[in-house]
Amino acid sequence: MRLLDRNDTSLMIALVASALVIFQKPLHVLIEAAHGVELRYNIDLLPGLVVLVGALAFHEYGRRQQARAVAERAAGDVAQERGDSGPADEAPPPLPPPPIRWPAGRTPEPDTTRIVHPRRQGTDPTTPPGGRAR
Numbered sequence: 001m002r003l004l005d006r007n008d009t010s011l012m013i014a015l016v017a018s019a020l021v022i023f024q025k026p027l028h029v030l031i032e033a034a035h036g037v038e039l040r041y042n043i044d045l046l047p048g049l050v051v052l053v054g055a056l057a058f059h060e061y062g063r064r065q066q067a068r069a070v071a072e073r074a075a076g077d078v079a080q081e082r083g084d085s086g087p088a089d090e091a092p093p094p095l096p097p098p099p100i101r102w103p104a105g106r107t108p109e110p111d112t113t114r115i116v117h118p119r120r121q122g123t124d125p126t127t128p129p130g131g132r133a134r
Helices: 006-022 024-041 045-082
Strands: none
């Protein structure tokens, strides 16, 4: 189960913005330290960090698109191999019941085993079911 889907981008932006507002004072110490390093060594850390985060986000977006395309292609291949155009998560038909097996040493003998019809045993074929004559 995913906590956030791709449809929740506005929620993600609000979550990041609220985290920045909440942790503004504790992060202020780190920002001041980074600013001191920028002034001391005459470099720009924040623009480099923004470029790095942007490149990482673009890279992750591309990887997700590629993984989604591979998954859809694999699902199409499986459906084509099965020979149907239905959904890939369709359940297969149920298996038939297993054959009846007698326990070892308890098999009935073929000459003593016979099926007897209860209505036809020693009665007249014209007798209706229940045994009463009309």
